[in-house]
Amino acid sequence: xxxxxxxxxxxxxxxxxxxxxxxxxxxxxxxxxxxxxxxxxxxxxxxxxxxxxxxxxxxxxxxxxxxxxxxxxxxxxxxxxxxxxxxxxxxxxxxxxxxxxxxxxxxxxxxxxxxxxxxxxxxxxxxxxxxxxxxxxxxxxxxxxxxxxxxxxxxxxxxxxxxxxxxxxxxxxxxxxxxxxxxxxxxxxxxxxxxxxxxxxxx
Amino acid sequence: xxxxxxxxxxxxxxxxxxxxxxxxxxxxxxxxxxxxxxxxxxxxxxxxxxxxxxxxxxxxxxxxxxxxxxxxxxxxxxxxxxxxxxxxxxxxxxxxxxxxxxxxxxxxxxxxxxxxxxxxxxxxxxxxxxxxxxxxxxxxxxxxxxxxxxxxxxxxxxxxxxxxxxxxxxxxxxxxxxxxxxxxxxxxxxxxxxxxxxxxxxx
Amino acid sequence: xxxxxxxxxxxxxxxxxxxxxxxxxxxxxxxxxxxxxxxxxxxxxxxxxxxxxxxxxxxxxxxxxxxxxxxxxxxxxxxxxxxxxxxxxxxxxxxxxxxxxxxxxxxxxxxxxxxxxxxxxxxxxxxxxxxxxxxxxxxxxxxxxxxxxxxxxxxxxxxxxxxxxxxxxxxxxxxxxxxxxxxxxxxxxxxxxxxxxxxxxxx
Amino acid sequence: xxxxxxxxxxxxxxxxxxxxxxxxxxxxxxxxxxxxxxxxxxxxxxxxxxxxxxxxxxxxxxxxxxxxxxxxxxxxxxxxxxxxxxxxxxxxxxxxxxxxxxxxxxxxxxxxxxxxxxxxxxxxxxxxxxxxxxxxxxxxxxxxxxxxxxxxxxxxxxxxxxxxxxxxxxxxxxxxxxxxxxxxxxxxxxxxxxxxxxxxxxx
DNA sequence: CATGAATGAGACTTCATTCAT
DNA sequence: TATGAATGAAGTCTCATTCAT
Numbered sequence: 001x002x003x004x005x006x007x008x009x010x011x012x013x014x015x016x017x018x019x020x021x022x023x024x025x026x027x028x029x030x031x032x033x034x035x036x037x038x039x040x041x042x043x044x045x046x047x048x049x050x051x052x053x054x055x056x057x058x059x060x061x062x063x064x065x066x067x068x069x070x071x072x073x074x075x076x077x078x079x080x081x082x083x084x085x086x087x088x089x090x091x092x093x094x095x096x097x098x099x100x101x102x103x104x105x106x107x108x109x110x111x112x113x114x115x116x117x118x119x120x121x122x123x124x125x126x127x128x129x130x131x132x133x134x135x136x137x138x139x140x141x142x143x144x145x146x147x148x149x150x151x152x153x154x155x156x157x158x159x160x161x162x163x164x165x166x167x168x169x170x171x172x173x174x175x176x177x178x179x180x181x182x183x184x185x186x187x188x189x190x191x192x193x194x195x196x197x198x199x200x201x202x203x
Numbered sequence: 204x205x206x207x208x209x210x211x212x213x214x215x216x217x218x219x220x221x222x223x224x225x226x227x228x229x230x231x232x233x234x235x236x237x238x239x240x241x242x243x244x245x246x247x248x249x250x251x252x253x254x255x256x257x258x259x260x261x262x263x264x265x266x267x268x269x270x271x272x273x274x275x276x277x278x279x280x281x282x283x284x285x286x287x288x289x290x291x292x293x294x295x296x297x298x299x300x301x302x303x304x305x306x307x308x309x310x311x312x313x314x315x316x317x318x319x320x321x322x323x324x325x326x327x328x329x330x331x332x333x334x335x336x337x338x339x340x341x342x343x344x345x346x347x348x349x350x351x352x353x354x355x356x357x358x359x360x361x362x363x364x365x366x367x368x369x370x371x372x373x374x375x376x377x378x379x380x381x382x383x384x385x386x387x388x389x390x391x392x393x394x395x396x397x398x399x400x401x402x403x404x405x406x
Numbered sequence: 407x408x409x410x411x412x413x414x415x416x417x418x419x420x421x422x423x424x425x426x427x428x429x430x431x432x433x434x435x436x437x438x439x440x441x442x443x444x445x446x447x448x449x450x451x452x453x454x455x456x457x458x459x460x461x462x463x464x465x466x467x468x469x470x471x472x473x474x475x476x477x478x479x480x481x482x483x484x485x486x487x488x489x490x491x492x493x494x495x496x497x498x499x500x501x502x503x504x505x506x507x508x509x510x511x512x513x514x515x516x517x518x519x520x521x522x523x524x525x526x527x528x529x530x531x532x533x534x535x536x537x538x539x540x541x542x543x544x545x546x547x548x549x550x551x552x553x554x555x556x557x558x559x560x561x562x563x564x565x566x567x568x569x570x571x572x573x574x575x576x577x578x579x580x581x582x583x584x585x586x587x588x589x590x591x592x593x594x595x596x597x598x599x600x601x602x603x604x605x606x607x608x609x
Numbered sequence: 610x611x612x613x614x615x616x617x618x619x620x621x622x623x624x625x626x627x628x629x630x631x632x633x634x635x636x637x638x639x640x641x642x643x644x645x646x647x648x649x650x651x652x653x654x655x656x657x658x659x660x661x662x663x664x665x666x667x668x669x670x671x672x673x674x675x676x677x678x679x680x681x682x683x684x685x686x687x688x689x690x691x692x693x694x695x696x697x698x699x700x701x702x703x704x705x706x707x708x709x710x711x712x713x714x715x716x717x718x719x720x721x722x723x724x725x726x727x728x729x730x731x732x733x734x735x736x737x738x739x740x741x742x743x744x745x746x747x748x749x750x751x752x753x754x755x756x757x758x759x760x761x762x763x764x765x766x767x768x769x770x771x772x773x774x775x776x777x778x779x780x781x782x783x784x785x786x787x788x789x790x791x792x793x794x795x796x797x798x799x800x801x802x803x804x805x806x807x808x809x810x811x812x
Numbered sequence: 813c814a815t816g817a818a819t820g821a822g823a824c825t826t827c828a829t830t831c832a833t
Numbered sequence: 834t835a836t837g838a839a840t841g842a843a844g845t846c847t848c849a850t851t852c853a854t
Contacts, residue, residue, distance in 0.1 A: 159366020565772020
């Protein structure tokens with residue numbers, strides 16, 4: 001049974017995720033990807049025009065899902081904290097589902113200011129803008145304070161999430177499910193209510 | 204008048220900052236650094252044993268200052284929010300003073316999970332630990348809530364700060380002083396009191 | 407209605423002429439030929455054993471016609487200048503009829519001393535020898551001077567013709583019919599009677 | 610005793626001539642040139658930015674000498690046939706002095722319509738134009754017939770010369786000095802006075 | 813006959829590092 | 834201390850050819 005073109009592409013993409021995560025984009029060779037995928041060297045170039053395009057593809061696939069998640073949270077009509085919680089949850093679940101892919105995206109793209117980050121800057125900013133929009137609406141509704149700009153709030157929120165993932169990425173061992181779930185709660189808690197304490201609990 | 208050995212080293216380091224910031228560590232060549240510094244190619248290797256060592260030196264110089272700032276904040280005896288504000292202020296001021304150096308450190312080291320970030324992992328974690336210690340004490344004093352782990356809080360705080368800097372790094376234009384100052388306030392405000400609102404306003 | 411095997415071969419050969427002329431033999435890919443012919447990649451290898459064989463075939467087809475034309479001129483019994491004029495005319499008409507094919511043959515074969523020119527050297531020399539034979543007979547008949555060797559004369563004649571074609575080949579625009587006809591006359595005129603002037607005008 | 614930069618460049622250029630002549634530009638590898646020159650692979654790229662540039666340099670060096678020879682012939686004030694003889698002589702002597710270089714220039718540049726010939730088209734045409742200018746003046750002076758355009762005459766003359774060299778290039782053995790000298794005479798004789806015979810000899 | 817995916821050897825070029833002067 | 838020529842390993846990408854369907 002032969003693989004279809006789509007399956008072959010996926011086979012190579014999946015192998016690339018593992019190789020990029022393990023060795024880093026710059027350090028790995030295209031031959032590593034081919035070997036990991038179990039295909040001939042040249043076949044990689046049959047499906048992708050360059051090593052760059054493989055990473056671009058991986059990023060765009062996942063980032064579009066991210067943008068969709070943000071859009072969905074925005075459209076859900078739920079309270080802003082719940083919307084932010086949904087976004088943080090989506091990102092953490094993305095990590096739980098495929099930590100290697102998230103490692104690649106964060107390390108090689110969203111934080112690579114001179115290479116892929118620059119290339120995909122507009123797409124990346126779309127995500128920040130989506131989060132900022134949620135914040136802005138909550139401010140207009142009087143739910144969020146107005147003395148923190150929506151753009152700043154979005155950066156702080158997203159930065160906190162990404163840093164938590166980065167912490168996991170730097171660890172050698174797998175992250176316990178409880179820690180993943182705990183992180184979801186703590187991110188939203190921290191960003192929405194702050195380290196000082198919860199408003200709801202006040203009297 | 205000939206430059207002293209120390210001055211020559213500094214001359215090369217400063218040139219490296221500009222080149223790394225402009226082109227990225229992997230993309231630039233050692234000859235680019237030499238050219239930017241106005242010295243001969245081989246002289247770079249007289250003062251540094253490798254290209255890596257240049258970046259290592261730049262990182263360690265600055266990161267030690269960062270650790271010192273954290274230690275100083277920790278030892279200041281001020282309230283935890285003020286201590287965190289001091290740290291955020293230190294980082295933002297570092298960016299104001301030398302945005303290229305901060306760009307290099309963030310883009311090429313603290314976020315480079317497969318290369319320099321791995322090399323300097325212990326040092327980087329020292330910073331997180333220092334922040335976490337501040338949080339932990341505040342929790343013990345009942346100033347900070349206890350349902351967010353100090354380690355997590357440190358990640359969130361540092362991640363928010365670094366993401367704000369990353370936003371500036373990705374911009375092509377210089378950041379206005381007012382924005383820098385505003386960021387200092389908003390970081391601490393957001394992390395300590397949350398987006399929902401200030402406790403001080405409650406009664 | 408399906409194409410016959412012969413038609414398919416021709417279809418591929420004709421496409422190859424256009425591609426070789428446009429991009430050059432070394433620069434084009436077999437896939438370019440297949441695409442130009444509108445057939446599948448692998449089909450080229452069903453009809454030809456290699457890329458080389460395609461060019462070999464194109465050359466031999468045309469060069470055999472050239473040898474036939476020379477032989478026919480030789481056998482015509484007309485005066486040597488008329489025989490040379492017939493050969494020059496044949497070559498120029500070949501260009502008029504299919505400039506791309508002549509470009510390919512000249513650029514990729516007769517002038518490719520290290521590759522195809524070496525392969526087809528014997529065939530190419532047959533043409534020079536045929537022209538030389540005409541000259542030799544004219545010398546024996548006292549019509550042509552004897553202090554220019556027939557081999558040299560053949561080279562000069564053929565070289566002049568090929569250079570004229572090369573001039574056209576290098577031009578981007580089509581050659582006017584009048585220029586083609588003028589060239590026929592001038593080639594023979596120049597080689598037979600020289601630039602100094604026509605014998606007929608002498609007394 | 611170390612070689613100067615100029616000597617090293619020359620060493621590589623000379624090696625390239627031998628390799629290009631032996632194997633052809635497309636067939637040889639840069640490593641062949643380095644090996645032939647007895648230098649490290651990378652040094653070739655220290656002196657030349659690409660394989661192409663090596664050939665460009667070789668061509669331009671020689672072609673500029675050719676243009677100078679044509680200009681000098683043109684300015685000599687001698688009769689047109691003597692001027693053409695001087696040019697033919699220069700080219701033949703160039704071949705005698707360095708047959709490999711002339712092989713490379715002819716095979717890889719002046720006849721390479723899709724690659725280097727196209728690149729250097731303007732320079733190549735300068736030579737034809739220089740020869741045409743000599744013819745045109747001779748026509749104006751009534752020395753050359755006017756019913757052959759100067760441009761055509763230049764092509765025929767240059768083509769005859771280049772074809773004679775091509776004949777030598779295709780041979781495996783060295784060309785006898787007598788043949789070289791004979792060629793000089795016969796080229797001019799043929800182009801100026803034609804195969805039919807010399808005007809001067811008429812009565 | 814026809815298709816186009818699969819193979820893998822090979823070439824150019826880059827550039828960190830060394831070293832002779 | 835200073836120079837920049839010299840080294841050569843390594844990597845990306847190309848593309849002729851094969852082959853399973």
